[in-house]
Amino acid sequence: MTRSKSEIxxxxxxxxxxxxxxxxxxxxAAHDPVALSLGERxxxxxxxxxxxxxxxxxxxxxxxxxxxxxxxxxxxxAALLSTSIGLAVAAVAANAGKLVESVIFRLADVLLxxxxxxxxxxxxxxxxxxxxxxxxxxxxxxxxxxxxxxRSQIMKWRNEPFVxxxxxxxxxxxxxxxxHLLPQLVPLVVITGTLQLSGFVLSEGALSFLGLGIPxxxxxxxxxxxxxxxxxxxxxxxTMFPAGALVLTMIGLALLGDGLVSRWGGER
Amino acid sequence: xxxxxxxxxxxxxxxxLLPFLALAAASLVFLLVNAIPxxxxxxxxxxxxxxxxxxxxxxxxxxxxxxxxRYAKFVGGLVxxxxxxxxxxQRPNLDLILERxxxxxxxxxCALVMALALSFPxxxxxxxxxxxxxxxxxxxxxxxxxxxxxxxxxxxxVLLFAVNFGWFPVSGRRDPFSWLLPALTLAxxxxxxxxxxxxxxxxxxxxxxxxxxxxARGLSPARxxxxxxxxxxxxxxxxxxxxxxxxxxxxxxVTETLFAWPGIGRLLIESIRRRDDPLLVATVFFFxxxxxxxxxxxxxxxxxxxxxxRMEDSR
Numbered sequence: 226m227t228r229s230k231s232e233i234x235x236x237x238x239x240x241x242x243x244x245x246x247x248x249x250x251x252x253x254a255a256h257d258p259v260a261l262s263l264g265e266r267x268x269x270x271x272x273x274x275x276x277x278x279x280x281x282x283x284x285x286x287x288x289x290x291x292x293x294x295x296x297x298x299x300x301x302x303a304a305l306l307s308t309s310i311g312l313a314v315a316a317v318a319a320n321a322g323k324l325v326e327s328v329i330f331r332l333a334d335v336l337l338x339x340x341x342x343x344x345x346x347x348x349x350x351x352x353x354x355x356x357x358x359x360x361x362x363x364x365x366x367x368x369x370x371x372x373x374x375x376r377s378q379i380m381k382w383r384n385e386p387f388v389x390x391x392x393x394x395x396x397x398x399x400x401x402x403x404x405h406l407l408p409q410l411v412p413l414v415v416i417t418g419t420l421q422l423s424g425f426v427l428s429e430g431a432l433s434f435l436g437l438g439i440p441x442x443x444x445x446x447x448x449x450x451x452x453x454x455x456x457x458x459x460x461x462x463x464t465m466f467p468a469g470a471l472v473l474t475m476i477g478l479a480l481l482g483d484g485l486v487s488r489w490g491g492e493r
Numbered sequence: 494x495x496x497x498x499x500x501x502x503x504x505x506x507x508x509x510l511l512p513f514l515a516l517a518a519a520s521l522v523f524l525l526v527n528a529i530p531x532x533x534x535x536x537x538x539x540x541x542x543x544x545x546x547x548x549x550x551x552x553x554x555x556x557x558x559x560x561x562x563r564y565a566k567f568v569g570g571l572v573x574x575x576x577x578x579x580x581x582x583q584r585p586n587l588d589l590i591l592e593r594x595x596x597x598x599x600x601x602x603c604a605l606v607m608a609l610a611l612s613f614p615x616x617x618x619x620x621x622x623x624x625x626x627x628x629x630x631x632x633x634x635x636x637x638x639x640x641x642x643x644x645x646x647x648x649x650x651v652l653l654f655a656v657n658f659g660w661f662p663v664s665g666r667r668d669p670f671s672w673l674l675p676a677l678t679l680a681x682x683x684x685x686x687x688x689x690x691x692x693x694x695x696x697x698x699x700x701x702x703x704x705x706x707x708x709a710r711g712l713s714p715a716r717x718x719x720x721x722x723x724x725x726x727x728x729x730x731x732x733x734x735x736x737x738x739x740x741x742x743x744x745x746x747v748t749e750t751l752f753a754w755p756g757i758g759r760l761l762i763e764s765i766r767r768r769d770d771p772l773l774v775a776t777v778f779f780f781x782x783x784x785x786x787x788x789x790x791x792x793x794x795x796x797x798x799x800x801x802x803r804m805e806d807s808r
Contacts, residue, residue: 339521339777339784351525434644435747435750450644457651475642
């Protein structure tokens, strides 16, 4: 088995298990993730609560499972949105002529003048809490990378004989894009989508940690880590479990991404 | 064109571009605040505020002016160093930012030095034993560590070093060692990224013909690595550091909040929690400005280090 294949299998396996756990959260969780049980505050892992309970007596395992839901749902929605915007922008830029193209990409440069997740933080703060707004805040800068890479791919493929053949057969610009160019972009879209997914899981966690993401009492891993800061001494497991879940997700997505890049690397 | 000349034109061209990029960033921040629905006056006084009070506040905040003149006022203010007034503390935003900025620079600089000090020996050690178990462990370990989010790593480090061993203070900036844990939190993922990069570059350099020539001249393996391969492998590190500075700065948001570090990252988060929109806008713009200037510096440094970049640009 090649290295890239084992990476894809291991990473993909982790991601599939996580996705299954988040979809099946209502079945798998023995407790309600937001139900308070003040008599069982800060119960150590074991017994009826395999991962223990938090400072309000809520079951940590249930919160981890439902947290996976929030995290993966927001990250996938943001990845889907930013990939669609990125592809649409690249398609418009490729067909609308030089002027539109340079205006679009100069604007994208301006967005990139903001470091890392700063724009997402500012947007999340100004938009207010909520899952949908979180998706918008994350996708607001996420589309740029997809647009740039897709544009360079489209420019590369546009000069290939099969495009000229389609043109001479009378295909419209739209048909050439959707039937001939878009399928060529699939590896790129899958790779950038995977990389974006891990970036968005991280950012969602950071925003929730800062109190700008998933609004409480709904569980999110970042929010759980934030809430656990007051209990590092008496309940370190409150930090370790969500941190572990996050790291596992990141490793799964990183392995999958690395594997996909080395498998399709030649086409990038 | 002589190299010295072209790097000067490059410098001038990049410097000339800077104000335009800054203006674009300012415009974006202005757009961000003004495109978002909601009346800041209502946000400050509450839904049940009397219309007369709202009107007075709108007037004092300049919200009753047309958008274009507000924009002109905003940009004109930034040019003259007027970053507006904080709603919460009633002080100029720029003063608040400049008070906090040294702490952020200190933290980022410590983290950068730590990351470089950690990553070069590890990457060199792995490259010297290419293909060995150590090499493979370092490489896969680095991938895992690079994926660690600061907000998960920070509490774990606190748990380990401050709570378990009691070596370092948990938070704040008073103790002489208080910078260690926050800097380490920023440095660990960064050094993992750098280890991957340096190790991969060393691989390329070790296979390059010039190295075979040097080897044929009888240079020792240590000297080959340190003197020849490393100096070339270090070049992309400069670019990577430029790219990573953005995440160092935004990482400061989390790390400074986590460790109660009085920098501009925490200032930004405080401004959000207090709904201090003018301070939020000013801090975001300041962040962007710092990022622009630092990236300019990195590009120029890169041009100085690698003559090929200079020559290509002057064409």
